[in-house]
C-alpha cells in the first residue's frame with residue numbers, strides 16, 4: 001500500500017455526504033420569492049439556511065418596556081407554529097441561537113422601519129423603535145405562516161437573507177362604522193388583529209350617526225340610554241361604556257394601531273337629537289331612526305347648549321383617546337345652511353384644539369376657517385378638489401370609488417351598496433393615492449384610509465366578507481412604494497393568502513380575479 005485510501009473509503013464518504021444533504025431541511029421559499037403582503041422595500045437572499053430547530057430563545061436587546069410583551073406573544077406564536085418552546089432572555093450576545101429583538105439607534109428614521117435578518121443560527125429583527133420591531137415580527141410571522149400552510153411537511157427551515165423595510169405613508173388606515181350597526185368589543189378586536197397583521201396603523205371609529213350613538217358620555221347619559229338603543233333595520237343597537245372603549249384603545253395600541261374617534265357633526269346627528277330635546281331648534285326630540293337615508297339632521301347651530309354638548313363630548317372622548325386626532329365629521333350636512341355650518345365648525349375646531357387634539361374631518365370642512373394642521377379626508381368624487389383644498393392642509397385619501405369597502409364587488413354581491421360603483425379586487429388595488437386626484441401637492445398626502453360603512457353589515461362574518469381581501473390591497477398601497485407595486489405580482493402573492501385567512505377562520509370573498517392556491 002502506498003498510503004492512498006482504498007476505493008471503499010471514497011464510497012463511504014460519498015454515502016455520508018448524500019445522507020447529510022438529505023438531512024439538511026430545505027426551505028419552501030427563497031426569501032425573495034416569499035408571497036409577502038405588504039411587499040417589503042428590499043429582499044436579499046443569502047446562501048444560508050436556518051433550521052427552525054436550531055432556535056432556542058428570544059433575546060431582547062435594548063431598554064424598551066414594550067419588548068417583553070412582544071417577546072411573550074412571539075413565544076406563543078412560535079410554539080403554536082413549530083411546537084418548540086423558546087426561552088426569553090435579555091441583553092446581547094452573538095453566540096446564542098435566538099430570535100433577537102434589537103432596538104438600535106442607527107436604523108432608519110421612518111416610524112415602523114425595520115430590518116429582518118435570517119442567518120444560519122439566528123433571526124434578528126432590528127429597528128429604532130418598538131413599533132419597527134413589531135412590524136418586523138409581523139413579517140416574520142407571515143413568513144412562518146405562509147411556509148407552514150403551503151408546505152407538504154412540517155416547517156423545518158427558512159431561507160437566509162435580509163429584508164430592509166419601511167412604510168411609504170405615515171397613515172395607513174381603516175374605518176369601521178359602528179353607528180349603522182353596532183359591533184361587540186370582541187368583533188372589533190378581531191378586526192384589529194387582522195389589520196395589524198397587514199401593518200395598518202390607524203383605525204378610525206365612526207362612533208355616532210343618525211341611527212345610533214355608540215359611546216358613553218357621562219355628562220350626557222341619555223345619548224346612549226336612548227340614542228344607543230337602535231340601529232339600521234330596527235335591531236337593539238348597543239354602545240361602548242367608557243371602559244369598553246378604553247379596552248379597545250389599549251388593545252389597538254398594543255398592536256401599534258391608533259384609534260381615531262369620530263363624532264359626526266353637525267349633520268348625521270339624529271341619535272343625539274332623539275336623546276335630548278334641547279339640542280333641537282324647536283325644542284322637540286326627534287324619533288329614533290333606523291333607515292339608511294342621509295343628510296336630514298342637524299344640531300341647532302344658534303343655541304349655546306349645542307356648544308356645551310359638543311365641548312363635553314370632545315372633552316370626555318379626548319381624555320380616553322391617546323392618539324393625536326379627533327374627527328368631527330362634517331360630511332353631508334345637507335340641511336345646515338353653509339354659513340351656519342362654517343360658524344359651527346369654527347367654534348368646534350377651536351374646542352378640538354382646546355383639548356390638544358389635531359382636528360380631522362371629511363373634506364366638506366374646507367368652507368370653515370380650518371387651522372393649518374387640520375387633516376382633511378377626501379371621500380367623494382369632486383373634479384375641482386385640488387382647487388378648493390388649501391395648499392397647507394394635510395390630506396387623507398379615501399376616495400369612495402377606490403377605498404369604500406362597503407361598495408359591492410360586482411352586481412351579484414349579496415352585501416353592500418353601489419352608489420360609488422362596483423369595487424372589484426383589482427380596482428381596489430391598482431391605483432396610486434399620489435395621482436388619483438389631479439394637481440394635488442404630493443407632500444400634502446399623508447396616507448389613505450379604507451372605510452367600511454355598515455348599513456348592510458351586521459356581524460364579523462359580513463365585515464370579513466367585504467373587507468377581505470380588498471383591505472389587504474389597501475394595506476400594501478399604504479406601505480409599499482408605488483414603484484414596487486404591480487397588479488400581476490400582487491395578485492400572485494395574494495393567491496397564497498386565502499389559506500392564511502382560512503386558518504384564521506376569516507370567510508373572505510374568494511374573487512375569481514385571483515387564482516387562489
Ligand code: ACM
Nearest residue numbers: 331332362379400
Ligand atoms: C361619507 O361617505 N359620507 C363620508
